Amino acid sequence: MSTSLSQDIAPLLPYLRRYARALAGSQKSGDAYVRACLQALVGDHTIIDRDGGVKIGLYRLFHVLWNATVIPPADADGSASIFEQTAQERLSTMAPESRQTLLLSTLEGFSIAETARIIDKTPDEVSKLITQAIEEIDRQTKTDVLIIEDEPLISMDLTQIVESLGHSVTQVARTASEAIAAAKSHTPGLVLADIQLADGSSGIDAVKDILANMSVPVIFITSFPERLLTGERPEPTFLITKPFNPNTVKAGISQALFFKGSNAVAA
Structure with missing residues (x-):
């Protein structure tokens, strides 16, 4: 990874870790995804799309890695907490993209247009996913x-x-x-x-x-x-x-x- 790209990404990492942990439901799993993202960047710094800015490019790359499921499930070694176990059960009934969209647009503060670019959807699709997520989670x-x-x-x-x-x-x-x-x-x-x-x-x-x-x-x-x-x-x-x-x-x-x-x- 180039020095300039490293300097641009460094201040964004605390917030990417926050997003990853909220998405995964644990520090361990979330941080593992962030490490995988950084390792991919070290291997090939051209895989990040900087057209919309480094932050959007970083989250876009993370989104691709998350959906590729490059990290073993948190309970693979039997160490998952009750929160993680319950989350996995609920995740099976909830569209993953609706949760990702909700977190990106609220917790991380991305606009509808920025969120759409990160997850490769249209703004209208993003708005519908946010509504879906809120309705699904509110049923808890x-x-x-x-x-x-x-x-x-x-x-x-x-x-x-x-x-x-x-x-x-x-x-x-x-x-x-x-x-x-x-x-x-x-x-x-x-x-x-x-x-x-x-x-x-x-x-x-x-x-x-x-x-x-x-x-x-x-x-x-x-x-x-x-x-x-x-x-x-x-x-x-x-x-x-x-x-x-x-x-x-x-x-x-x-x-x-x-x-x-x-x-x-x-x-």
């Missing part, structure tokens, strides 16, 4: 949501978004200790977590404690996603950037619940 079981957020206006926005999707907010926790206590009091079906909280405590620490006692999908919300997407340590599968677009949060919730174990319902 509604759940109870724990929000860990110390900013009142942001927590109000998140509450409104959660409830607009038909879910219920069990509690809004402003500190790590409040969050841990809330989860113990009422098992959530989903957690939306900020990272820096009111008393200086950490949303990451709160989530670690919660996950030590139960299996629940978590969406982290932060102003600096690149700090959590280095590929050097265990990282969140679902990550949303502040300031957020409500549609991005909706898509993130739908995706997180898509991978939620069918037996992991709210108490």
Whole structure:
């Protein structure tokens, strides 16, 4: 890969990893696809189409590799989590392109035209796929949501978004200790977590404690996603950037619940 192409791609990798993880439902599987994409580029840098820009070309290449299924299934070695196992069952009944389109246009912020170029569809086809994906995912079981957020206006926005999707907010926790206590009091079906909280405590620490006692999908919300997407340590599968677009949060919730174990319902 040429030096200039490497420099252009480097700042895009945290976001490609975010997309890959949301699509695959796990850090391990998502990162494996990203590595395969980079290895293909190293082998032949001409395979990336840069006519629409390096970012669109990179995602377009990833899309081709994803559909070619170059990575073994996540459960091939028996290590798949309940989320991944459930996802594979649900994926078999959902058109893959509708999920890819939803993620590209909401989580990754591509326009309809850009998304169409990435997946090689017309804009009208992309619009229909997005509608399909939302309808299919919304048919999943509604759940109870724990929000860990110390900013009142942001927590109000998140509450409104959660409830607009038909879910219920069990509690809004402003500190790590409040969050841990809330989860113990009422098992959530989903957690939306900020990272820096009111008393200086950490949303990451709160989530670690919660996950030590139960299996629940978590969406982290932060102003600096690149700090959590280095590929050097265990990282969140679902990550949303502040300031957020409500549609991005909706898509993130739908995706997180898509991978939620069918037996992991709210108490």
